[in-house]
Amino acid sequence: MDAILFYILAFLAVAGGLLMVSLKNPLSGAFSLILSLCSLAGLFAMLHAEFVFILQILVYAGAIMVLVIFTIMLLNLKTEELQEAPVGWMRAILTAVLCAAAAFGAIQIFGHVQPQAIQVAPDFGSMETVGRSMLSDFVYPFEVISLILLVAIVGVVLLAKKVI
Amino acid sequence: MGTIGIHHYLYLSAILFFIGAFGVLFRRNLLVILMSIELMLNAVNLSFIAFARHNGTTDGHVAAFFVMALAAAEAGIGLAILVMVFRNRTSVQADDLTLMRD
Numbered sequence: 001m002d003a004i005l006f007y008i009l010a011f012l013a014v015a016g017g018l019l020m021v022s023l024k025n026p027l028s029g030a031f032s033l034i035l036s037l038c039s040l041a042g043l044f045a046m047l048h049a050e051f052v053f054i055l056q057i058l059v060y061a062g063a064i065m066v067l068v069i070f071t072i073m074l075l076n077l078k079t080e081e082l083q084e085a086p087v088g089w090m091r092a093i094l095t096a097v098l099c100a101a102a103a104f105g106a107i108q109i110f111g112h113v114q115p116q117a118i119q120v121a122p123d124f125g126s127m128e129t130v131g132r133s134m135l136s137d138f139v140y141p142f143e144v145i146s147l148i149l150l151v152a153i154v155g156v157v158l159l160a161k162k163v164i
Numbered sequence: 165m166g167t168i169g170i171h172h173y174l175y176l177s178a179i180l181f182f183i184g185a186f187g188v189l190f191r192r193n194l195l196v197i198l199m200s201i202e203l204m205l206n207a208v209n210l211s212f213i214a215f216a217r218h219n220g221t222t223d224g225h226v227a228a229f230f231v232m233a234l235a236a237a238e239a240g241i242g243l244a245i246l247v248m249v250f251r252n253r254t255s256v257q258a259d260d261l262t263l264m265r266d
Binding site for chain 1: 167168169170171172173174175176178179180181182183184185186187189190191192193195196198199200202203206209210213214216217218219220222223225226228229230232233234235236237239240241243244245246247248250251254255256257259
């Protein structure tokens with residue numbers, strides 16, 4: 001059962017990613033990316049990461065992708081503006097071969113991880129355990145992240161303003 | 165089929181990461197490049213979560229949370245820069261941004 005679910009979700013995630021990089025229209029690409037992100041959320045749930053699962057749906061498939069789609073619709077690109085300069089076949093093949101080789105190498109390295117069956121507590125990955133860890137062991141990075149988000153908000157306002 | 169171990173998740177993460185890398189290297193549309201970066205960050209998140217399950221600790225979940233917060237900041241700033249580029253150049257193609265080269 002787990003295996004079937006994993007393969008379905010993995011197939012959807014890879015298919016969404018492939019569609020995203022291959023579709024000409026960025027709006028269709030954004031929707032395929034949402035498919036990919038939602039299947040990844042399902043995989044997080046299979047790994048007992050319920051907090052990250054909720055965040056993935058809310059923050060990624062929700063907030064970030066809404067921002068992306070909003071920008072795509074705001075720009076309202078015409079078909080001729082979406083025409084990309086043709087990429088030479090040599091470069092396309094070279095990129096694909098390099099990426100495939102790097103993926104193969106990564107898979108080889110990951111093959112050395114020794115699988116171990118650890119039984120996790122029933123509250124593993126719940127909001128409470130992750131929150132406790134975040135506000136005790138990782139409280140300093142947590143504060144730094146809030147600072148980064150503040151800087152990003154100010155930066156976005158400055159960048160998007162027409163006249164400062 | 166068999167049982168699903170950590171390897172399957174790591175392999176999937178590697179494949180997704182390099183699909184994203186291919187998108188960044190191959191596509192010239194800035195919107196698609198930004199979305200490919202999102203896919204790469206998500207692939208990294210998947211391996212964080214897989215290793216957290218593998219080791220039985222929730223540290224990886226916290227790391228994934230931080231990656232998500234950074235991705236949100238990156239998406240916001242990236243899209244703001246893109247809107248500014250479009251306003252000045254009426255184009256979202258990376259090939260048209262040659263101000264520093266000419």
